[in-house]
Amino acid sequence: MSGVAAVSIRNLSQAYGSHLTLKNISLDVAPHEVVALIGPSGCGKSTLLRTINLLEESLAGEILVHGEPVSGDAGRGGRDSVRRRVGMVFQQFNLFPHLTVLQNITLAPRKLGKLSRSEADAKARALLARFGLADKADEYPDRLSGGQQQRVAILRALATEPEVILLDEVTSALDPETVGEVLALIRELRELGLTLILATHELQFARTIADRIVFLSAGEIVEQGTPGQILDTPQHPRTRQFVASMIHPESAPSAIPSTKESIG
Amino acid sequence: MSIDDRVAPPATPPVGRPGPPKLSDDELSALLIRPPWWKRRDVRRSSLIATVSTVVLLAVLSIGLSSSAGWESFQGAFLSPEHFVLSFPKVWDGFMLNVILFIILEPIVLVVGLGLALLRNLSSPVFFPLRAFAIGYIDLFRGLPAILVILMLGMGIPALRIEGLSSSPLFWGAVGCVLTSAAYTAETYRAGIESIHPSQRAAARALGFGHGRTLWYIVLPQAVRRVVPPLMSGFIALQKETALISVIGPMEASRAAQAYSATTFNFTSYLVAAVLFVSITIPLTRLTDHLLRRAQLRRGMGGAV
Secondary structure, eight states: OOSSOSEEEEEEEEEETTEEEEEEEEEEEOTTOEEEEEOSTTSSHHHHHHHHTTSSOOSEEEEEETTEEOSHHHHHHHHHHHHHHEEEEOTTOOOOTTSOHHHHHHHHHHHTSOOOHHHHHHHHHHHHHHTTOGGGTTSOGGGSOHHHHHHHHHHHHHTTOOSEEEEESTTTTSOHHHHHHHHHHHHHHHHTTOEEEEEOSOHHHHHHHOSEEEEEETTEEEEEEOHHHHHHSOOSHHHHHHHHHHHSTTTSOOOSOOOOOSOO | OOGGGOOOOOOOOOTTOOOSOOOOHHHHHHHHHSOOHHHHHHHHHHHHHHHHHHHHHHHHHHHHHHTSTTHHHHHHHHSOHHHHHHHHHHHHHHHHHHHHHHHHHHHHHHHHHHHHHHHHHOOSGGGHHHHHHHHHHHHHHHHSOHHHHHHHHHHHHHHHOOTTSOOOHHHHHHHHHHHHHHHHHHHHHHHHHHHSOHHHHHHHHHTTOOHHHIIIIIIHHHHHHHTHHHHHHHHHHHHHHGGGGGGGSOOOHHHHHHHHHHHHSOOHHHHHHHHHHHHHHHHHHHHHHHHHHHHHHHHHTOOOO
């Protein structure tokens, strides 16, 4: 890691009502680094991503994007400009159902990036063609399979030319046979040199794509390291339990603290 | 004992029942076009029962009505063909005023209602007075009977004789109609806005859209589409409400019918007005139903919203 971190999180805490969801999270993500957040449901990985993108208010601590503070007081003015530099992809795709695929992708570049319609359309069509979705440009999202919708959602985030993309369990809502096409697209994002932070349940995918895996439990970072360290030789008992339960769901002891909340 | 050790006995069909035959593709498509005889019998039987029960009900009603003591005089006073023809032109002229009114007023109601819904949706504390105004306005005008609003505006404001303000009761009656309908319309829009899932806003905010642009580009287009059918219902209600303007004088359809009956002591003119209103509202209701069904079909196609 050299230079300024793409995303730097310092002692970040967050709460829903009186329930603490993140406790003193500190994490530096270098430019072009791919970080996978893993952990049981409700451990706070989605909340962490949403808080980085300022969709949730933080309670304490700070978030810096390329060295600029964005959270807390500093974030209040420039919230929308931060979001333009940090793309986000959601578990449920959240495509705009009243717009075609092309319009979904071009809306932000046209209205916020000040591209003309023809420029934005041309760029979006090039993106779609590059990732095998050219024939879907004029379809509405509900005519697409889950995997196609999620790929469009990723391209929509990509079209705003962000420096960082946050991926929030982007394959959890997909049919098993369409997971592969989405994972392949994420791999291409990595090749493009984007900084990626992804919350995921796909440990094998995390192993092959991530430079670093961060294990969260009950709102805290328990352990982090290379995929090999975390998945093959975890040090902390909670990490061991979690990894074992994900690899052999039937035989693992169910001693993981039950923190399952409505948050994902 | 592991699963492999258990041996299930071979299943055989019940004795003496060969079961239905396997059908070829041609036989299956023939069935699609012409359902089996017992399904056709069911359809025929249902329509027969519906027809018989309707005929019986109508017969009982008409025998009951026509055997009532006042039937003869009622028929003369309310269902007279001559008076129907004689009063028709006057009521028709009045009805044209209703038509002009609701054609002019409906767009105004739609715009004012949307404005109120947007005011009510403002979240910044700076706009608190505007929000409070919208909430107070909607509460007040949904709570007041429309006829009172029309009476108070139509009688009150011309009586003030303020320079530059119209003193026409028709104008102020129309304003009363708009004020009342707009309050309902605002609530319809609000229901639509609130029905849009928060994840849509989150997606728009994540792309960098601010509050206002999220509302304008993402929430409103979906919300308005969703509330077209209830907006149409409001339109139909407005058409009937234009008849209330008659209480402050303008010669619209129901007022014209009343005038006719006052000089001829025959009430068939009311029937004329009723027929005219219904001839517009019923087709519109059907259109609304059709739109609603189409909207449901569209939404039924699924997709993650």
